[in-house]
Amino acid sequence: MADIEVLDRNDPLAPLRALFELPQGKVYLDGNSLGPLPTAARSRVEAVVQQQWGRDLIASWNSHDWIGLPVATGEKIAPLLGAAPGQVVCCDSISVNLFKLLATALQLRPGRPVILSQQDNFPTDLYMTQGMAALLGEKRCVARAVPADALMDAMDDQVAVLMLTQVNFRDGSLHDIEAITRAAHERGILVLWDLAHSAGVLPLELDSWQVDMAVGCGYKFLNGGPGAPAFIYLAARHQDRVSQPLCGWLGHAEPFAFEPGYRPAQGVASFLSGTPGIIGMAALNAALDVFDGVDMKQLRAKSLALTELFMTGVRAEPACADCVVLTPEEDRRRGSQVSLAHPQAWGIARALIEAGVVVDFRAPDVVRFGFAPLYNSYRDVAEAVAQLARILAADEHLQPRFSARTRVT
Amino acid sequence: MADIEVLDRNDPLAPLRALFELPQGKVYLDGNSLGPLPTAARSRVEAVVQQQWGRDLIASWNSHDWIGLPVATGEKIAPLLGAAPGQVVCCDSISVNLFKLLATALQLRPGRPVILSQQDNFPTDLYMTQGMAALLGEKRCVARAVPADALMDAMDDQVAVLMLTQVNFRDGSLHDIEAITRAAHERGILVLWDLAHSAGVLPLELDSWQVDMAVGCGYKFLNGGPGAPAFIYLAARHQDRVSQPLCGWLGHAEPFAFEPGYRPAQGVASFLSGTPGIIGMAALNAALDVFDGVDMKQLRAKSLALTELFMTGVRAEPACADCVVLTPEEDRRRGSQVSLAHPQAWGIARALIEAGVVVDFRAPDVVRFGFAPLYNSYRDVAEAVAQLARILAADEHLQPRFSARTRVT
Numbered sequence: 001m002a003d004i005e006v007l008d009r010n011d012p013l014a015p016l017r018a019l020f021e022l023p024q025g026k027v028y029l030d031g032n033s034l035g036p037l038p039t040a041a042r043s044r045v046e047a048v049v050q051q052q053w054g055r056d057l058i059a060s061w062n063s064h065d066w067i068g069l070p071v072a073t074g075e076k077i078a079p080l081l082g083a084a085p086g087q088v089v090c091c092d093s094i095s096v097n098l099f100k101l102l103a104t105a106l107q108l109r110p111g112r113p114v115i116l117s118q119q120d121n122f123p124t125d126l127y128m129t130q131g132m133a134a135l136l137g138e139k140r141c142v143a144r145a146v147p148a149d150a151l152m153d154a155m156d157d158q159v160a161v162l163m164l165t166q167v168n169f170r171d172g173s174l175h176d177i178e179a180i181t182r183a184a185h186e187r188g189i190l191v192l193w194d195l196a197h198s199a200g201v202l203p204l205e206l207d208s209w210q211v212d213m214a215v216g217c218g219y220k221f222l223n224g225g226p227g228a229p230a231f232i233y234l235a236a237r238h239q240d241r242v243s244q245p246l247c248g249w250l251g252h253a254e255p256f257a258f259e260p261g262y263r264p265a266q267g268v269a270s271f272l273s274g275t276p277g278i279i280g281m282a283a284l285n286a287a288l289d290v291f292d293g294v295d296m297k298q299l300r301a302k303s304l305a306l307t308e309l310f311m312t313g314v315r316a317e318p319a320c321a322d323c324v325v326l327t328p329e330e331d332r333r334r335g336s337q338v339s340l341a342h343p344q345a346w347g348i349a350r351a352l353i354e355a356g357v358v359v360d361f362r363a364p365d366v367v368r369f370g371f372a373p374l375y376n377s378y379r380d381v382a383e384a385v386a387q388l389a390r391i392l393a394a395d396e397h398l399q400p401r402f403s404a405r406t407r408v409t
Numbered sequence: 410m411a412d413i414e415v416l417d418r419n420d421p422l423a424p425l426r427a428l429f430e431l432p433q434g435k436v437y438l439d440g441n442s443l444g445p446l447p448t449a450a451r452s453r454v455e456a457v458v459q460q461q462w463g464r465d466l467i468a469s470w471n472s473h474d475w476i477g478l479p480v481a482t483g484e485k486i487a488p489l490l491g492a493a494p495g496q497v498v499c500c501d502s503i504s505v506n507l508f509k510l511l512a513t514a515l516q517l518r519p520g521r522p523v524i525l526s527q528q529d530n531f532p533t534d535l536y537m538t539q540g541m542a543a544l545l546g547e548k549r550c551v552a553r554a555v556p557a558d559a560l561m562d563a564m565d566d567q568v569a570v571l572m573l574t575q576v577n578f579r580d581g582s583l584h585d586i587e588a589i590t591r592a593a594h595e596r597g598i599l600v601l602w603d604l605a606h607s608a609g610v611l612p613l614e615l616d617s618w619q620v621d622m623a624v625g626c627g628y629k630f631l632n633g634g635p636g637a638p639a640f641i642y643l644a645a646r647h648q649d650r651v652s653q654p655l656c657g658w659l660g661h662a663e664p665f666a667f668e669p670g671y672r673p674a675q676g677v678a679s680f681l682s683g684t685p686g687i688i689g690m691a692a693l694n695a696a697l698d699v700f701d702g703v704d705m706k707q708l709r710a711k712s713l714a715l716t717e718l719f720m721t722g723v724r725a726e727p728a729c730a731d732c733v734v735l736t737p738e739e740d741r742r743r744g745s746q747v748s749l750a751h752p753q754a755w756g757i758a759r760a761l762i763e764a765g766v767v768v769d770f771r772a773p774d775v776v777r778f779g780f781a782p783l784y785n786s787y788r789d790v791a792e793a794v795a796q797l798a799r800i801l802a803a804d805e806h807l808q809p810r811f812s813a814r815t816r817v818t
Binding site: 023119245248252 | 579
C-alpha cells in the first residue's frame with residue numbers, strides 16, 4: 001500500500017470531502033448507515049429554523065415553498081436514479097412507502113396475490129409485506145421470501161411483484177437490476193427495488209432498465225441526516241392506473257380546497273400522505289447539492305477502488321487470516337461496503353471504533369466497512385486495514401471491555 | 410377594552426411568552442396552524458445537527474438515545490393528554506397514524522365494517538378512511554361521514570369506530586369527548602379522537618374518559634416546528650389484543666436482531682414503523698419543555714378569556730357588523746380559535762397579515778384567529794380587533810392587491 005498518497009493526490013473526487021464536516025481524527029466508514037453532515041445541510045437547517053420557522057412562520061409554506069419541497073426534493077434525487085422528471089417524490093420512511101407501492105403493485109396485477117422477496121432482505125421490507133398480508137388476508141396477499149438462489153424458480157404466475165434490495169445490507173452483495181427486472185417482466189411480474197444502499201453511490205438507470213417502482217433512503221449515501229425522509233419512484237407508465245391506500249391530504253389534487261372526497265394529485269405526487277417534516281426534508285434537499293456536477297460513473301469507479309483496496313489489504317495481512325470476506329470480489333456483484341465475518345466480530349467492531357475507525361456490527365458475526373467515495377480517501381482505507389491488523393495481532397478485540405454486547409445500531 | 414393592560418399584568422402565564430422567539434412587530438394568531446419557535450427547540454436542533462449528527466455520527470443512536478426518542482417524546486406528550494405512561498408514542502404523520510389505528514379498530518370489532526365520521530372533519534381524516542375502504546373492499550370497510558347532528562343516529566351496530574376531531578378546524582367548535590365516548594361505548598363502538606387542535610391547549614383526560622385511541626399533531630399547539638411528527642395514543646387495555654399493518658422494523662420487539670419475521674414490540678411501541686426523522690422529532694421534544702409546570706386548566710382559562718375578549722370586541726365594533734362569528738359562544742363548545750365568516754374573507758385575511766396580524770383563510774369564506782395562551786397576550790387580542798375594525802371601516806380588504814386569490818395555506 002505504498003502508493004496511497006498517489007491515489008489520493010490523483011483522485012478527482014478528493015475535493016468533495018471538504019463539503020462535509022467530518023469529525024477530526026476519525027476514519028468514518030459508516031456512511032452506509034448514516035452519512036456525515038454536509039456543510040450545506042447545516043446552513044440550510046439553521047435558515048429553516050431561524051428565518052423560515054422563527055421569523056416568517058406560517059407564510060413560509062408559500063414564501064419558502066415548503067409545500068413544494070417533497071416534489072422538489074424528489075426531482076433533485078431523480079437524476080441520481082436515472083429517472084426523468086415527474087417520477088420521484090420525497091416522503092415518509094422506506095417502510096411506509098413500501099406499503100403504498102406494494103398495494104399499488106397488487107392492484108396492477110389482480111389475481112396474483114404473491115409478493116416475492118429474498119429471505120435475507122432488510123427486515124423492514126419483509127415485515128411490511130407481512131403486515132400487508134395480515135391486513136388483506138391470504139386470498140389477496142401472500143408474503144413469500146426465498147433464498148437468493150431460489151428467486152428465479154419462485155417467479156411463478158401467482159407473483160404480482162418481486163421486491164428486492166439491490167445491495168444486501170449484511171454482505172454488501174449486489175443484484176443486477178436490469179437482468180432481474182427483465183426476467184420478472186417476462187413472467188408478467190412487476191419489480192419494486194429498494195435502493196437504500198444504492199442511491200447516491202451506484203449509477204442507476206431506472207427508466208432505461210424499465211423498473212416499475214422503487215424506494216430509497218435519504219440518510220445513508222444521500223447524507224440527508226438522521227432519519228431523513230425516504231423517496232418513492234413510480235414509473236410514469238403506471239401513474240394513471242393506480243391509487244394508493246395512504247391517501248392523505250398532501251396527495252390530494254387540491255389540498256387547500258379541503259374537499260370531503262379524495263381526488264388524487266396528478267402523477268407521483270399522489271403518493272404523498274400527511275404533512276412532511278420540513279426541517280429534516282430541507283436538510284436532505286441541501287445535502288443533495290453535494291452531487292452537483294458529480295459523475296456517478298466516476299463515483300462508482302472510486303467506490304470499487306476503495307472496496308477493492310480494502311479487501312486486498314485485509315487478505316495481505318497475516319493478522320487478518322481469520323476474517324472471512326463475505327462481500328463478492330467481482331466488481332459487478334459488489335456494492336459500496338465490505339463485510340467481514342469473524343467469530344469475535346463484536347469485539348473487533350468495538351475496538352475499531354475505539355481506535356477511531358467507525359464501522360458497525362451486524363448480528364451474529366459481521367463487521368461492516370462502508371466506503372463513501374464522496375468523502376472517504378484511500379488513506380482512510382489504509383488506516384482501516386492497519387488498525388484492523390493491529391487489533392487482531394494484539395488480541396485487543398478480546399479485551400474484557402469489548403466482551404459485553406450492549407445495544408448498538 | 411380599557412383594562413387590557415391590567416389583564417396582561419395579572420396574567421400568571423405571561424412570562425411563558427419569553428420562551429418563544431416571536432417576530433418583532435407582529436401579532437401571531439396562527440399557532441393553530443404552525444406554532445412559533447421555542448428557544449429550546451432552536452438550541453436543540455443546533456445541538457442535534459452539529460454535535461450529535463456532525464461529531465458523534467452513528468454512535469448517537471445510542472449515546473444520545475435517538476433510538477428511544479419516539480417513546481421518550483410520547484411520554485412527554487402523555488401528561489398533556491391525561492394519559493398514564495406506556496400509551497403514547499411519537500411518529501409519522503396524523504394521516505399515516507390514522508391508518509394504523511383504523512386497521513386496529515376494525516380488527517377489534519370484527520363484523521362491523523363501518524368507520525363513522527363527521528362530514529366536515531378535517532379532510533385527511535376522511536381521505537385516509539376512504540383509502541382504507543378502497544383497499545379492504547366494502548365487505549370489510551365502509552367509510553361513512555354524516556353531519557355533526559346526525560352522528561348519534563348513525564351509531565348503529567355496523568359501526569366499528571367513531572373517528573372525530575375534537576375541535577373543528579373550520580369553525581372552532583368543540584366536541585364533548587367524554588359524553589360522545591360514553592355514547593359510542595354504549596353501542597359497542599370504539600372511539601378514535603383526532604386531537605390536532607386540542608393537544609397543548611385543552612385539558613384532556615383520555616384515560617379517565619375511557620378513550621380507546623387518539624392521534625394528534627406536533628406542529629400546532631405543541632410548537633414542534635413545521636411538519637413535526639404526530640403522535641398516537643392507544644389505551645393500555647387494547648394493546649395486547651391488536652396488531653397494526655404498517656409494522657416496520659422500529660416497531661419490532663428487537664429491531665437490531667434483524668430477524669426475518671415480525672414480532673411486535675410490547676405495547677404502543679409496536680405502532681412505530683420506519684426510522685424516525687430525528688432532527689424534527691428532537692425539535693418537538695425540546696418544544697415540549699415549554700409545558701413544564703404549566704397547569705392545563707389555567708391554560709384553558711386564559712384561552713377562553715382570549716377568545717371571549719375577541720368575540721366581544723368584534724361584536725362591539727360597528728365596522729365588524731358583517732362578520733359572522735361561527736365559533737360557539739358557550740365556553741364548553743369552543744376550542745382555542747375564533748372563526749369569522751365574511752364574503753370578503755380572503756381580502757380581510759390578506760389585509761390583516763399586511764397589517765402585522767397573522768391569521769389564515771379557509772375556503773370559502775372563513776378567517777381563522779388562533780389564540781395560544783402560552784404566548785398570546787390580551788394586547789394581541791385588542792390589536793387584532795382594532796386592525797380588523799380599521800380595515801373594514803376603510804374598505805382596505807377590497808383593495809385590488811387583495812383580490813387575486815393565490816395559494817395560501
